[in-house]
Amino acid sequence: MVREVILFILVICAGTAxxxxxxxxxxxxxxxxxxxPATLLSxxxxxxxxxxxxxxxxxxxxxxxxxxxxxxxxxxxxxxxxSALSYAVGAFGGKVFLxxxxxxxxxxxxLLVSFGVILVLVGxx
Amino acid sequence: xxxxxxLQFKTYASILLMxxxxxxxxxxxxxxxxxxxxxxxxxxxxxxxxxxxxFSSDAVWLGIASLITFYITYTLVLSWADYTYVQxxxxxxxxxxxxxxxxxxxxxxxxxxxxxxxxxCLGVFVVSRTxxxxxxxx
Numbered sequence: 001m002v003r004e005v006i007l008f009i010l011v012i013c014a015g016t017a018x019x020x021x022x023x024x025x026x027x028x029x030x031x032x033x034x035x036x037p038a039t040l041l042s043x044x045x046x047x048x049x050x051x052x053x054x055x056x057x058x059x060x061x062x063x064x065x066x067x068x069x070x071x072x073x074x075x076x077x078x079x080x081x082x083s084a085l086s087y088a089v090g091a092f093g094g095k096v097f098l099x100x101x102x103x104x105x106x107x108x109x110x111l112l113v114s115f116g117v118i119l120v121l122v123g124x125x
Numbered sequence: 126x127x128x129x130x131x132l133q134f135k136t137y138a139s140i141l142l143m144x145x146x147x148x149x150x151x152x153x154x155x156x157x158x159x160x161x162x163x164x165x166x167x168x169x170x171x172x173x174x175x176x177x178x179x180f181s182s183d184a185v186w187l188g189i190a191s192l193i194t195f196y197i198t199y200t201l202v203l204s205w206a207d208y209t210y211v212q213x214x215x216x217x218x219x220x221x222x223x224x225x226x227x228x229x230x231x232x233x234x235x236x237x238x239x240x241x242x243x244x245x246c247l248g249v250f251v252v253s254r255t256x257x258x259x260x261x262x263x
Binding site: 022 | 205208212238249250251252255260
């Protein structure tokens, strides 16, 4: 039971933390103004020099493989709370780590999305 | 109705690309792998045989290209838009996945799943009423 809880927390936190780090890396590069191949190449070159980019990739990989590990012995319905909670954890992380302004309206939207995701995944099984 | 700012237009267009290419990529990969059939690797030569089958599938290659487009777009949009905006907004992909599953893979979508899609759309609409960027650029 303890192992499952730890892995569950790892899946949610590592995956979300990874995305937050990627977001931080991209904010450091600055706004991409066009999708020209030369611009994309320049963005890629700059991103691989930023530590947040590599940390983000590592954390996302950790979250992904942790999820695979958990699914090897746990019920696939675990995906439901993992997906839904990731939105709430992501919102909290965005507020604290990226200093984004998460207004009450945005929180409401995020909670509606989380609830909708639960229904979609429950409706699949 | 207020005209979209350039930032809003760029953000909506990018999320639209993500919502299209993500689910399309997943569906193409599923179609490609379904044609290959169940995978049971019992020897190295079988593993090579399956890898060859996977990478000679047009659907698999198109799926990979689609997912790469999704991830590139996702990464780029995070250079200007809030993560707490993009993450929920892109969940509209669940609706796109349901539509694709129904029309391309002939899956039956339950009323609960459709209800979930509607609630997601409502949530995305609420999020879209907030500004895409609430921080100063680095």
